[in-house]
Amino acid sequence: MKTIGILGGGQLGRMFIQNALNYPYNIHILDPDREAPCAGIAHEFWVGKLTDFETVYQFGKTVDVLTIEIENVNVDALDRLVAEGKTVYPQPHIIRLIQDKRAQKLFLKRLQIPTADFVLIDSPEALPAHAEFLPAFQKLAVGGYDGKGVKRLHTSADFAQAFTEPSLLEKAVDMRTEIAVMVARNPSGEIAVYPAVEMVFDHALNLIDYQCAPYMLQPHEQATVEGIARKIVENLDFVGVLAIEFFVTKEGEFLVNEMAPRPHNSGHQTIEGNICSQFDQHLRAIMDLPLGSTASRGYALMYNLIGEEDGTVVYVGLEAVLGRQGVYLHLYGKTHTRIGRKMGHITLIADTMAELEESLA
Amino acid sequence: MKTIGILGGGQLGRMFIQNALNYPYNIHILDPDREAPCAGIAHEFWVGKLTDFETVYQFGKTVDVLTIEIENVNVDALDRLVAEGKTVYPQPHIIRLIQDKRAQKLFLKRLQIPTADFVLIDSPEALPAHAEFLPAFQKLAVGGYDGKGVKRLHTSADFAQAFTEPSLLEKAVDMRTEIAVMVARNPSGEIAVYPAVEMVFDHALNLIDYQCAPYMLQPHEQATVEGIARKIVENLDFVGVLAIEFFVTKEGEFLVNEMAPRPHNSGHQTIEGNICSQFDQHLRAIMDLPLGSTASRGYALMYNLIGEEDGTVVYVGLEAVLGRQGVYLHLYGKTHTRIGRKMGHITLIADTMAELEESLA
Numbered sequence: 001m002k003t004i005g006i007l008g009g010g011q012l013g014r015m016f017i018q019n020a021l022n023y024p025y026n027i028h029i030l031d032p033d034r035e036a037p038c039a040g041i042a043h044e045f046w047v048g049k050l051t052d053f054e055t056v057y058q059f060g061k062t063v064d065v066l067t068i069e070i071e072n073v074n075v076d077a078l079d080r081l082v083a084e085g086k087t088v089y090p091q092p093h094i095i096r097l098i099q100d101k102r103a104q105k106l107f108l109k110r111l112q113i114p115t116a117d118f119v120l121i122d123s124p125e126a127l128p129a130h131a132e133f134l135p136a137f138q139k140l141a142v143g144g145y146d147g148k149g150v151k152r153l154h155t156s157a158d159f160a161q162a163f164t165e166p167s168l169l170e171k172a173v174d175m176r177t178e179i180a181v182m183v184a185r186n187p188s189g190e191i192a193v194y195p196a197v198e199m200v201f202d203h204a205l206n207l208i209d210y211q212c213a214p215y216m217l218q219p220h221e222q223a224t225v226e227g228i229a230r231k232i233v234e235n236l237d238f239v240g241v242l243a244i245e246f247f248v249t250k251e252g253e254f255l256v257n258e259m260a261p262r263p264h265n266s267g268h269q270t271i272e273g274n275i276c277s278q279f280d281q282h283l284r285a286i287m288d289l290p291l292g293s294t295a296s297r298g299y300a301l302m303y304n305l306i307g308e309e310d311g312t313v314v315y316v317g318l319e320a321v322l323g324r325q326g327v328y329l330h331l332y333g334k335t336h337t338r339i340g341r342k343m344g345h346i347t348l349i350a351d352t353m354a355e356l357e358e359s360l361a
Numbered sequence: 362m363k364t365i366g367i368l369g370g371g372q373l374g375r376m377f378i379q380n381a382l383n384y385p386y387n388i389h390i391l392d393p394d395r396e397a398p399c400a401g402i403a404h405e406f407w408v409g410k411l412t413d414f415e416t417v418y419q420f421g422k423t424v425d426v427l428t429i430e431i432e433n434v435n436v437d438a439l440d441r442l443v444a445e446g447k448t449v450y451p452q453p454h455i456i457r458l459i460q461d462k463r464a465q466k467l468f469l470k471r472l473q474i475p476t477a478d479f480v481l482i483d484s485p486e487a488l489p490a491h492a493e494f495l496p497a498f499q500k501l502a503v504g505g506y507d508g509k510g511v512k513r514l515h516t517s518a519d520f521a522q523a524f525t526e527p528s529l530l531e532k533a534v535d536m537r538t539e540i541a542v543m544v545a546r547n548p549s550g551e552i553a554v555y556p557a558v559e560m561v562f563d564h565a566l567n568l569i570d571y572q573c574a575p576y577m578l579q580p581h582e583q584a585t586v587e588g589i590a591r592k593i594v595e596n597l598d599f600v601g602v603l604a605i606e607f608f609v610t611k612e613g614e615f616l617v618n619e620m621a622p623r624p625h626n627s628g629h630q631t632i633e634g635n636i637c638s639q640f641d642q643h644l645r646a647i648m649d650l651p652l653g654s655t656a657s658r659g660y661a662l663m664y665n666l667i668g669e670e671d672g673t674v675v676y677v678g679l680e681a682v683l684g685r686q687g688v689y690l691h692l693y694g695k696t697h698t699r700i701g702r703k704m705g706h707i708t709l710i711a712d713t714m715a716e717l718e719e720s721l722a
Contacts, residue, residue, distance in 0.1 A: 022689070331385050
């Protein structure tokens with residue numbers, strides 16, 4: 001029986017395992033937290049640092065196929081494993097690219113894929129020269145995650161509070177909305193693109209508040225978005241599931257914002273809302289199995305359950321939530337919560353958008 | 362965090378856990394086989410005999426809510442646990458009733474629920490007096506499972522090969538087909554009935570070959586079937602999910618064949634084919650949560666994957682299966698197979714019955 005190793009044992013790994021139990025594979029997890037959501041449900045659970053070369057290398061050597069559920073891992077160890085013949089998906093060069101937001105932007109520019117205007121900032125001294133670029137978002141080159149590592153700079157007065165590490169300054173876009181598209185590719189080159197999902201942000205926490213799928217695109221818009229998704233995965237020789245987030249401008253342009261080379265929060269509604277979930281698709285892709293259908297099964301709305309205070313977790317209102325028809329609860333098994341921490345999500349499905357909106361009222 | 366204990370750690374427990382991971386509960390399992398499908402994925406896994414009073418009693422004392430995934434358990438221990446205030450669903454009197462096929466038939470008769478004609482047989486000497494009852498099925502009062510404990514008696518010559526233990530003789534029915542209906546009830550008295558599923562048997566192994574849902578019933582037939590399901594769970598004060606199997610006669614009568622007080626093979630297609638799966642529904646019922654919607658999401662066909670020989674398990678044709686659209690694979694993680702052993706199942710979904718039949722071709 002083949003073993004899949006995952007770097008990271010959070011909720012993405014947990015939902016991956018829930019589905020992977022249907023297949024003839026063992027799942028091994030490496031995570032620094034012995035109480036991570038995957039602890040106790042993986043066939044093997046290793047406690048260790050994801051950024052440590054030796055830890056990642058030793059873990060990787062014991063599995064047949066290695067994948068990730070978080071980008072912040074030691075890529076040098078992955079390079080070594082690949083050099084020794086190990087299968088690592090997505091490939092190390094992709095993870096390295098996506099770890100660095102500046103490299104990601106330069107990659108998009110090189111492929112002539114529309115993305116918001118930007119300048120690279122190496123040090124705080126370089127900022128004042130770009131006052132005309134404001135309002136803008138300053139994004140740290142590395143280490144940003146879940147809304148962290150991003151600052152909005154309104155006027156040049158904000159330069160005093162800017163990040164001092166290498167970053168990029170991205171021109172604020174006049175947005176109609178934000179969407180995400182999941183795309184999968186397997187080693188045989190088969191590609192499957194999911195219908196777009198619209199994301200509605202909670203701007204206080206800079207986290208997705210809720211998201212709705214499918215987001216209806218005109219045929220030419222669909223062609224644009226799908227074309228971009230295919231161009232990216234083909235160019236990267238990508239294997240696995242890739243989440244691509246887009247800004248949709250008031251003028252109707254689709255600008256790639258960011259990418260995540262793995263199952264992603266913006267694809268959680270695929271569990272009940274699409275024939276093949278993002279977790280099943282990722283497994284099929286990395287194991288070189290035929291990809292599943294990305295077709296929607298009606299409409300789906302996904303709502304993140306976010307920690308409201310620090311401490312031991314308490315769930316309130318479980319019965320009220322489950323009393324609604326077509327509601328699916330997904331808690332991540334985290335024993336401790338803190339403000340803004342993703343504790344779970346709820347998916348709501350309906351046959352029509354109108355029904356979905358009715359359920360929300 | 363509350364703990365749910367399950368007596369039995371087979372595939373039903375495994376699929377229960379896959380869904381239960383979405384809830385804030387710990388799942389503990391008791392099973393005699395340390396390589397059972399639930400081993401390694403339960404929060405606690407106890408190895409011990411399900412028919413041993415002390416084992417079941419000690420296990421039950423450590424959990425908040427106790428349930429089953431197999432009927433062949435020590436019910437005296439459950440009685441003791443209930444007497445001491447423990448929550449056990451389905452309740453011990455129901456498990457005791459269903460362990461005994463004769464008691465089950467007498468119960469149906471008492472409620473005037475249609476069922477095939479039968480006579481109770483206490484010893485082999487009693488058989489010849491019922492030659493006029495043939496052709497008939499002889500069913501062992503206790504211990505039958507997965508098609509075992511049932512013999513077809515064609516003529517009185519077959520009496521020589523009949524079971525010698527206490528049994529019942531059930532008149533063979535001139536059948537149009539067989540269907541099953543899952544019904545759930547929670548302690549608050551809420552009841553939810555699933556659409557019927559049609560079962561197509563493999564008569565060689567006496568196991569379901571494949572099943573199709575929903576099986577379309579006329580409104581008056583739906584009312585009959587649903588009325589029977591409600592009558593049974595209300596009369597038993599049932600809590601949990603109950604599978605009711607029916608013979609549909611050539612005359613269009615619905616005769617209750619057997620019942621199983623738990624998620625059941627005949628409900629596997631509810632995972633992808635209905636809004637709330639039988640496993641989610643059982644969890645909701647025993648935890649006194651609101652029941653989920655039983656509505657169908659299109660059409661679903663479920664096919665059992667049965668062991669073809671004895672030995673270490675080998676899966677053949679995985680890629681061909683997954684290459685079909687709308688196919689879901691569920692393997693049960695059994696390391697050894699034998700002829701006729703349930704190793705997994707496949708569910709196929711489609712929007713229409715015609716599409717489903719097309720996929721089958």
